[in-house]
Structures are given as structure tokens and as C-alpha cells.
Amino acid sequence: MFLLISIYLSFSILTITTPYNIMNIVNIILNTINPLFYKTFYIVNRRGFPYTVHNIYYILKNQRGTSGVMHSKMRCVKKESYSRGISVATVGIPAPGPDEVLIRVRYAGICGTDLHTYKWDEWSQRRIKLPLIMGHEFMGEVCQSGENAGSFRLGQRVSAEGHITCGLCRCCKNGQAHICTDVKIIGVDMDGSFAEYVCVPEKNVWPVHDRIPDRYAALFDPIGNAMHAVMKNPVSMKTVLITGAGPIGLFAISIAKENGASKIIVIEPNPFKKVIALKSGADAVFSPDEDYLMNKILEVTGIDGPDVFLEMSGYLSSIRLGMDILCNGGTAILLGIPSREIPLNIAEEIVFKGITIHGITGRRMYETWYQSERFLLKAGKAVEPIITHTVNIDNIEEGFLLMEKGDAAKVLIEIKD
Ligand SMILES: [Zn+2]
């Protein structure tokens, strides 16, 4: 034992003081002595001495193994049955692949997509292969990096882009990776973030700014959807109609406000969400079934109608209303997903009005992330009223039921050790 420790210590000194090639040989020897030591010295090679000191400090502070992982098992939320519902299970902690980072999740957000999977509706039956750990909106701390992934410190606070793109298709190569033709989504096509730990490709990991709190950082994904939609067309000094005040619609209100929209009109039937829409900066909020709705909107926007229409609901009546009332030459930005085909009067509502229509999916990689970071730094408090509930992993079902009933906007899951 004494001999082993002496060999190890002498190699340690060698590793820090010798050139790169010799360090590689030392690494190989160390690797055969004890895999536990290998990881630390591998990082010395790649990242330099201070980086390793930080990692050792982190490991001692957290009393974890070399990787920063405390246990071999983790709690997670699984979709296992081909019917409505979910189960909370204990499974093995995944090991990161060579280009991946293992993240210990602190907060995850429940998205409408997760609700589809929970309900096991037509979309999820077509798309999802079981069993699956759900969830894609999250933030956490880095606790292990694969052998080719060394850009993040252990313990560093991060979020991640949940769309894993191929990098090879025409869209990826054209700087439009958000519409990659071979995209995989975490928590949909592969295990996700409703778990104590999640593995993500290093290229998708986003470092969280020190001044952005954990709870807000968990929302980069949906804030990014709203940001992408609002930034598609200038809204400064323009009147904006937003149909649907779910979390993305609500984020869009505060982002449009921050971007200098002159008036924001929101259409939403749910009284609970109507109140949050007003708190988020809407100038007027109407129910879709209100009498004289068109007149009420025109009273706010002026007789020509809104300049920009942001569709966040997917409902036929909202799409029709927005296209109808949008001013000539206006812009329609569609993000809500209708459950079936929608008939539209293309001649009257699009061609003769000279309307521009944009479809929005995901977030621009990574322009939207930079914009969302700036928004959270400047006006982060605006998202506070939108986070209406925080649950833990064992009572996550409560969160799904609140969302389904419309009694919640954004529900966060807090995941503790
Ligand atoms: Zn989402």
C-alpha cells in the first residue's frame, strides 16, 4: 500500500511539472493503477492546474467521488405504461458518453409537451418510445464530463438546449439548426431531465450567468421559445396581439414589453392566466368569447388592427381572429400547434392583405440563448409571476393535474439530494 501511494505521489508531481507528452504516458500508467486517479490527471492535461484544484475542492466540499456523483442510483419520473399517467422510479445514474456532460438537476420545468406525454395523447403515441424519463426544461450543476468534454468546471451551474441536432443536414449547415431534419429532443426521443441526473452533449450545455437565479435559469428553454417568436419581427412601437397566455404566451408579453411594443393585447379565456397576463405587462386582456371582441381590440390598436400577431394557443378561433384583424402588411408569427388541419381563406386573409407568416419552432442556436440571458439579466423579475407552483419529484403528478385544469402557469420541480 505504502509503495502504491509513493508511486502515485511521484507520478502526481511528474504530471504537474512535465511536458504534455510525458504526462500522457504518466496518465496511462496512472490509469492502470487506479481509475479514480485517472480522471483528475486527465483534467490536469486538458485544463491546467487551477482547474484541477477547483475540481478537487468541489469534490471534497461535496464529499463525492472523483466524478462528483454521490450515489449510483437516482430518482426519476418515468413514462412506462401505454396509458395516461407517470411513475416515480429509482434507476441507475447514466454515465456520460465521450462527448457528454452529466448534470445533477436542481430545477426542471413541466412543459406542455410533457403534459401530452402524461396524457398519452395521439401525438405522444405516435412519437414516443417507452420506457422514457421525461423532461427537457432544466438547470443544474456539472458533476462529470466525458473524456472529450472538458469545457465546464465541476459544480458549474448550467442549463442546456434540449434539441440535439445532427450538424450534417442542410439546415444545420445553414445556421438553422433549430429546424434540423434529424433532430432528437431530450425527454421525448431520449431520457430527459425529470431526474436527479441527466446526460447532455457538451455542445448543448449552456453556462448560467452568476446573476441569474436557479429558478429562472431552469426556464431558458420556454423563455427561448417566446424570445424566438417575438424577435422574428420588430415589435418596437408596434401594436401586438397575443392569443394564448400559457407560459410561452406570458413570457412573450414581458419580452414584447421589454422590446418597446406600444400596446399588447392578449386573448385568453382562463381568469387565473388573465391576471398573470396583466401582471406581465399586457395593456388589455380579453376572453375569446367576449361580445364585440373585434371592436374592443381595435379600440386599443387603432382602426387598422394590430401590426404583429403572435399565435400561442393553437386554437382555430384564435388563428382566425388574429388573421382577420391583423393590419394589411402585418406579420403573423405562429407558434401554437393546432391539433388538426385549419381551413383559412388564403385569398382574403393572406394574399390581398399582403401578410407575412412565420412558423416558429424551438430556439435559434444559440442567438436566442444570448438574447434570453440578456433578458433575464435585465428584467428577470418579470418571470416571477409566471412561476405559479413548485413541487418535488414525488408529487410531480400534482403539477400535471394543476396544468391540465388550467390552475397553473409554469410549474417547476425542485430536485434536492
Ligand atoms: Zn418545453
Ligand SMILES: [Zn+2]
Ligand atoms: Zn441537422
